Amino acid sequence: MPRPRVAFFSFTSCEGCQLTVLEQETKLLELLEVVEIVRFREAIDRREDRFDVAFVEGSISTPEEEDRVRWIRNQAGLVVAIGACATLGGVNAIREDRDHLDVQGRVYGEKGEWYPAHQVKTVAEVVSIDFELHGCPMAGAEFLDLVSCLITGRKFRQKGTSVCVECVLRGTVCQLWKGRPCLGPISRGGCQAVCPSQGGSCIGCRGLATEANLPALADQLESEGLGDGVTERMLELFNRKEFAAREGGQGDGKGDPA
Amino acid sequence: MSRRDLHVDVHHITRVEGHGNLVIDVDKGELKKCELQIVESPRYFEVLLEGRPYTEVHHIAGRICGICSIGHTLSSIQATERAFGIEATEQTLLLRRLLHYGEMIQSHALHAFFLVLPDLFNADSVIPLAADSPDLVQRALRIKRFANDLCAVLAGRHIHPISPVVGGWTSLPDPAALEDLARRLDEEIRDDLTVAVDALAGLPLPALDRPTENVALVNGDRYPLLSGEIGSSIDPPIVPADYLDKIEEKVNPHSSAKHCEGGHGPFMVGALSRWNLNGDKLRPEALAVAESLALPRPCDDPYRITHAQIVEAVDMAYDSGVILARILDEGLVPETVRVEPRAGRGVGAVEVPRGLLIHDYTYGDDGRVEKANCIIPTGMNLANIEADLRAAVPRLLDLSEKRIEHELQMLVRAYDPCISCSTHLLNVVFE
Numbered sequence: 001m002p003r004p005r006v007a008f009f010s011f012t013s014c015e016g017c018q019l020t021v022l023e024q025e026t027k028l029l030e031l032l033e034v035v036e037i038v039r040f041r042e043a044i045d046r047r048e049d050r051f052d053v054a055f056v057e058g059s060i061s062t063p064e065e066e067d068r069v070r071w072i073r074n075q076a077g078l079v080v081a082i083g084a085c086a087t088l089g090g091v092n093a094i095r096e097d098r099d100h101l102d103v104q105g106r107v108y109g110e111k112g113e114w115y116p117a118h119q120v121k122t123v124a125e126v127v128s129i130d131f132e133l134h135g136c137p138m139a140g141a142e143f144l145d146l147v148s149c150l151i152t153g154r155k156f157r158q159k160g161t162s163v164c165v166e167c168v169l170r171g172t173v174c175q176l177w178k179g180r181p182c183l184g185p186i187s188r189g190g191c192q193a194v195c196p197s198q199g200g201s202c203i204g205c206r207g208l209a210t211e212a213n214l215p216a217l218a219d220q221l222e223s224e225g226l227g228d229g230v231t232e233r234m235l236e237l238f239n240r241k242e243f244a245a246r247e248g249g250q251g252d253g254k255g256d257p258a
Numbered sequence: 259m260s261r262r263d264l265h266v267d268v269h270h271i272t273r274v275e276g277h278g279n280l281v282i283d284v285d286k287g288e289l290k291k292c293e294l295q296i297v298e299s300p301r302y303f304e305v306l307l308e309g310r311p312y313t314e315v316h317h318i319a320g321r322i323c324g325i326c327s328i329g330h331t332l333s334s335i336q337a338t339e340r341a342f343g344i345e346a347t348e349q350t351l352l353l354r355r356l357l358h359y360g361e362m363i364q365s366h367a368l369h370a371f372f373l374v375l376p377d378l379f380n381a382d383s384v385i386p387l388a389a390d391s392p393d394l395v396q397r398a399l400r401i402k403r404f405a406n407d408l409c410a411v412l413a414g415r416h417i418h419p420i421s422p423v424v425g426g427w428t429s430l431p432d433p434a435a436l437e438d439l440a441r442r443l444d445e446e447i448r449d450d451l452t453v454a455v456d457a458l459a460g461l462p463l464p465a466l467d468r469p470t471e472n473v474a475l476v477n478g479d480r481y482p483l484l485s486g487e488i489g490s491s492i493d494p495p496i497v498p499a500d501y502l503d504k505i506e507e508k509v510n511p512h513s514s515a516k517h518c519e520g521g522h523g524p525f526m527v528g529a530l531s532r533w534n535l536n537g538d539k540l541r542p543e544a545l546a547v548a549e550s551l552a553l554p555r556p557c558d559d560p561y562r563i564t565h566a567q568i569v570e571a572v573d574m575a576y577d578s579g580v581i582l583a584r585i586l587d588e589g590l591v592p593e594t595v596r597v598e599p600r601a602g603r604g605v606g607a608v609e610v611p612r613g614l615l616i617h618d619y620t621y622g623d624d625g626r627v628e629k630a631n632c633i634i635p636t637g638m639n640l641a642n643i644e645a646d647l648r649a650a651v652p653r654l655l656d657l658s659e660k661r662i663e664h665e666l667q668m669l670v671r672a673y674d675p676c677i678s679c680s681t682h683l684l685n686v687v688f689e
């Protein structure tokens with residue numbers, strides 16, 4: 001695809017994934033040589049209605065957002081969902097076990113009906129997508145890699161292996177050995193295990209690894225005195241939907257008018 | 259004044275964070291409607307935080323906003339530490355300040371050089387500027403890169419920091435990386451800032467004079483950012499935990515972000531308010547920049563927020579140098595602070611790029627949040643922006659429609675509004 005026309009769109013999100021694009025400072029000017037940015041509300045005024053590639057950030061959480069993302073699908077050659085909000089529902093989906101009326105009332109009081117809460121959806125739950133870039137935020141290197149694949153026709157490869165594998169490769173001391181709960185064994189890698197390498201636990205922002213073995217991790221944590229549903233609770237942070245799907249249903253939003 | 263009709267309807271203002279519409283209606287010279295409509299989808303963060311254990315709370319709170327995720331993280335950690343009665347160590351506080359500088363410099367540079375500068379060159383984005391003024395854009399990018407790297411060295415990454423946690427840090431920065439930052443600051447960034455300031459100093463901004471109440475932290479750390487009381491240009495300061503006495507939030511049908519008013523109507527938070535209340539505490543290098551930008555103190559012109567941000571960025575870059583030198587000289591030691599959850603309330607109050615940020619949590623004795631409340635700077639500024647727009651419109655009526663739209667968008671943009679941030683407000687109690 002020679003110099004594709006690319007557009008960026010943002011839905012229910014912190015806009016951190018779009019910002020990740022602006023934070024590729026050293027690569028930004030090179031990027032502008034190989035793609036033509038025709039829409040990026042955060043940074044430019046230009047707004048064109050046709051584009052080869054649409055990067056979509058955020059969860060789809062209102063009927064208006066559903067309409068808008070369908071329009072984007074129509075106008076775009078390729079649609080790429082970027083970041084956990086778009087690919088998993090992300091932190092937005094934490095509230096999915098709560099009644100929607102309760103949610104809107106808690107935040108907006110009796111004016112809650114002005115801001116009705118709806119089910120939080122991933123982009124793929126509303127339209128078909130061509131690629132996903134995982135993470136919260138997405139990894140800048142993966143974004144650049146995908147762009148270069150689109151231009152050169154090289155095949156874009158996603159990691160299916162776990163964060164644990166990357167910790168081992170980096171020689172990072174295991175969080176579980178330190179007696180801390182960590183989702184590394186079941187989380188999809190590709191982030192170079194950045195959280196454990198900073199002494200933090202993996203909280204699963206890239207979704208579940210293909211070969212994720214949830215019961216095994218739960219058992220392991222249990223046997224180390226870290227049980228008590230800690231795995232499930234940590235999975236609620238980003239993976240409420242995916243976890244519910246693998247467990248066989250449940251966890252869908254209640255009270256959705258649609 | 260002109261007796262004309264005017265209808266401005268800007269759908270999704272560009273070069274701001276998040277989705278906002280600007281709707282102005284003038285009928286025969288009379289202003290009928292003036293609204294900054296916030297159409298960002300609500301995210302209900304207070305609900306997301308309820309029931310979560312303290313170990314996760316700052317991770318969730320940081321995801322309110324990508325651009326100030328460090329500010330949210332630090333305010334969240336502060337609220338939790340205050341609820342649990344934890345005193346952070348001196349080393350922890352010093353590193354938090356350095357990390358906070360990284361985000362402030364990065365955010366101010368993004369706003370001044372990438373969002374506002376194009377207006378001053380009549381360009382639609384920084385992209386044409388990169389062709390016309392490559393040196394300036396390269397230097398601006400280098401300043402941003404430095405600030406990002408500072409965050410990454412300390413916290414693992416800028417957007418959604420990893421290492422700062424309740425009680426301290428999960429890891430300490432690598433001394434070699436700190437040394438490299440100190441070197442870049444000396445060899446490149448100071449020069450880059452000088453050149454960038456000179457470029458801005460030569461560009462005239464629109465002007466608006468509308469005195470308003472300024473609110474910012476006072477009596478805290480050097481130039482108060484991470485501690486202190488909530489100060490005002492009108493009222494005596496109050497402790498953070500009493501913020502509800504000062505700030506009233508209102509739900510508004512045209513805005514999913516709540517508007518805030520104080521005892522004297524709309525008020526302003528952010529770089530200009532900090533400059534007005536605390537400018538004398540800035541480093542001499544920053545005061546020299548204020549002089550070269552001819553920034554008065556106090557200043558009542560919201561278009562000058564960008565100048566106040568630049569003054570702050572220079573202050574923080576130079577102070578980063580001081581902190582880096584001290585850390586490299588004294589070294590860092592691993593510390594362990596015992597975190598024992600207890601029931602109670604804690605209020606974190608931090609100055610983030612766009613102004614005062616408050617996180618207010620009530621914990622149960624199991625260390626889980628029972629109630630959360632966040633007040634976001636853009637939410638506080640919205641009513642003030644609308645008041646500025648109302649003051650500005652009548653004065654602009656003789657200009658072309660396109661020009662009016664341009665100047666009003668510049669006015670909104672001057673506040674650097676973070677709309678995605680401001681749409682997750684608190685539990686309000688209605689009478």
Ligand code: SF4
Binds near residue numbers: 137
């Ligand atoms: S995935 Fe994370 S970084 Fe990206 S928009 Fe969502 S909350 Fe922000």
Ligand code: SF4
Binds near residue numbers: 196202206207
């Ligand atoms: S270590 Fe886990 S939480 Fe951290 S970036 Fe990787 S997948 Fe996400």
